[in-house]
Structure formats: structure tokens, C-alpha cells
Amino acid sequence: MHLIQRMKIWKELRRLEQRAREQPAPTTFVDLGQVFINLDEHAKAERVAEDGLALFPKSPELRQLLECARRGLRQKRMAELRAKVTRSPAPELYRELAQVQVELGDSAGLHTTCQEWGMRFPDDAGCWLVLGQARLVNFYRDLASREGQEAVRCLERAVQMAPEDVSARRLLGEVLYRIGAVRESQKHLTQLLQFSPADAEVDALLRHVAALADHGDDVEALLDEVESQGSLRHASFAAVPRAAGDAGMARVRDGLAHVADLPGVTKATFIRGSKALVKGAIRDGKDPFLRVARVVAKAAHRFARRLDIGTANKSVVEGPFGDICVCVYGEALAAAQCDETADLATVMAELQEIVAGALHVVEEA
């Protein structure tokens, strides 16, 4: 690219960046991201897409841009790793390369990598685990018996080669109980618990599996049955509703009601993902307070991250509408709109309690 071309592109970039700041719209961010992708600057394109999504979280174009930028980054990483394993092969490099290929959905490349990995390091069970994981993803998506059989075969091989490897055993235990081979699954999960007796999650999983009906240990027949019926025998452990989560959400709801009752507080909300609990004078989901809380949280997060001052946890916006207090930890956000009579320190402390409690709920779940 000669100098004049580069100058033209940089001029266009500056114009688009200014437009994104002054008149933010999904198309502006997409145009800007596209220029970065054309310049092979995928990291910058990813940043642009993230910034755009902070403002327009439902924009499908911006999601596509993010996906495209990440794909480009992964492809770059894959090429780097491929060059590295050719120069100096090592199991860790193969593992990372295979992981990137899984993320890219490059099945042919993954098989080549795993084949090479297995030939160079025949004592390393990693290639069988990665292959098993990839097959398992396909099986859960299509419920095709053949994919399931391959997944079980690869995972069994990984367990055989590395009996103490918890990942392979856990995946095997899970797929077995989900197709109905409950007793077989219990064997693996019991061993898993012996390796890590303090693991409460495995303990809970084992108790969950113990309550399920067994349908024999002929894995091939069970997989064929799953394929013909088009559904798995048992639901995943994660999909089973638990009382702890409900109790936790009840605590969040109570906390929110308490905030809404504080003097001077007119509106209060708790947001996680696309769901919001609201209290106070909120008309509907289109109430501007909800959008402001979300936008401020995202923009503040970006500001703090770029300036390297950590994570933005609390923000207060003042204006003719009063004060909007926003408290964020991880994915949980709590916010309140107050008038001049409110004690902002108390409101902020209560919001902090709500998000901290919500994080605890996530951990329990």
C-alpha cells in the first residue's frame, strides 16, 4: 500500500471515529470496524464492536462485526501456533492450537492437529480429550449416534491413558447419564469424587445422577435410541432448577424493595443480562432510567479499563432529573434514581449489597 493510499485510509478512519463519537449508530461502528478489518487490525475492530455493543446491545450487525473480528484474531493466532509447532512441537502448543481450531469450527484442521499430536506425543491423552470434546459438541447439537459413539470412544481412551484426568472423566460421566447409562456414569463420577473429595459440584452432580432411572449400559443402543427419538433421556444438571437460586433472587427482590423505600429514591432496578427487576415509578421496560443505567455502566467500565484504573464499580450521574446511582459487579448491575432528599451514600451502600448478594447467587448456581 503506497503512502497516498495509506493517508486516504487514515483520513477515512479519523472521519468515521469522529462520526462514531458524535452520532453513534450501529452502521457507523460497523463501517469503522470494517475499515479496521480491511487493514488487518482485528483487535481494533473487536474494540470498536464492543464499544458499539455497549450502546446498542441488540444490534445484529455489531454482533456480526464482533464475531468477524474475533474470527480474524483466532485465525492469526492459529497461523502463529501452526508455525510454532512446526518449529518446536510441544503438547501445550498442540493443545492451544486444537482449542483455537475448536473455536473456529475447523474440524478438518482439528483432526490433522490431533493426529499429529498423538503421533508425536503418544503418551499424552490431551489429543483424545480435545477430540472427544469436539465430537461431544457435535453430538449435543445434532444428537447423531455416530458422533456420540466417537465422543465416548475418544473420552474413554483419554480416561484410560490418564485415569486421574478429571475433565475427560467428567465429560464421559455426563454424557453417559444423559443418554440413560446412569450406572456407568455413576462409576466415573464416584471416581471423580475420590480424586477431589472437596468438590461440592461433583458431589451435587452425583446426588442428582443417583436419583435418575437407569436404562442399561449398552451405550451404542442408547445412542441410537437418542437419535431416533431426537431427545436425550435426562436433562443436564445445570438445567435443573434449584431452590438456592430462587431464594437468592428473592433476596435481591427484597433488597430492591428496601432501596425503593429509602427516602428520596424514586426508581430502583436490578439488571443481569437482558433481564431486569424493577421497583418504584417505572412505567415499563422502555423507561429511560433503565437505559441510562446500562449505558453509564458500560461507558464507565470502558473509561476505567482504558485508563488502567481497574473496574468501574460505582457511578453517579447528576442532572436536572436528580441523581442516578449505578453499582456494578461482574454481570450484575443495580441502580436507583433519587431526588435531592436522598442520602446517596446509603443508597449506594444498599445497591452494593444487592449486587454482592446477586454474585453469591451466581456462585451458588
Next chain:
Amino acid sequence: MGKIQDVVGELRQVAGVKGVAVVTLDGLVIATALEEGTSPDVIGGLASYLLMTTNKSLAEGGLGGCTRLSLHATHGKAVFVDLTDSCLVVMVDQFVDPANVRREIDDAAQRIRRASRLS
């Protein structure tokens, strides 16, 4: 312009204040007194983004403009004060309560408004 730079420099001397900048809403830097290693352009761009997006969402909801925004992060704090077409950005140490420097910030904002009217 010199007066604004003087006010910014004075505010920077207040205990707990780690950096001060006056930026226009489209990200141009008017005056700064920042720590070494902090780029004025970065501050300008980020402050502009934060205020523009906040003001846009407030305006769309018919709530009016933002007059002040305080941000607490794990390793630092920032206060943004509206100066009509520009904004005063004050970076504060993480261990300092911004309420303790509020008077100084308000005073500086007032002086900058006056200086920009005169110029």
C-alpha cells in the same frame, strides 16, 4: 487560554488530585495537568465518549443533560463536571473521597466558565 491552564494547574496541586483536564465534548483537549505517562488525547477521547453517550441516553429519555458524573473504579476515581460546551475531568486517588475535594472542583469549574466567557 492561559487562565484556564492556570486554574487546571492549581487544581492539580490539591491533595489527592492525580490529574486534571479540560476537554471539549468532541474530544479536543483545551488544557491539562496530568501525571506523566497519561496521554491527554486518550483522556480527551474517553471523556468525550463517556459524556456523549451519557448525554445521548439522557436526552433520548427526555431527562435533560448531565451536570456532573462521578466514577469509582478499583484503582482510581474520576469526576466530570459539565462546562456547557466542554467538560472538566478530574482524576482522583483511589483512597480519597471525591466529596472532600468537591468544593475545590466546583470552584475551579466556576473559574473556568468565567475565563471561557471572557475569552
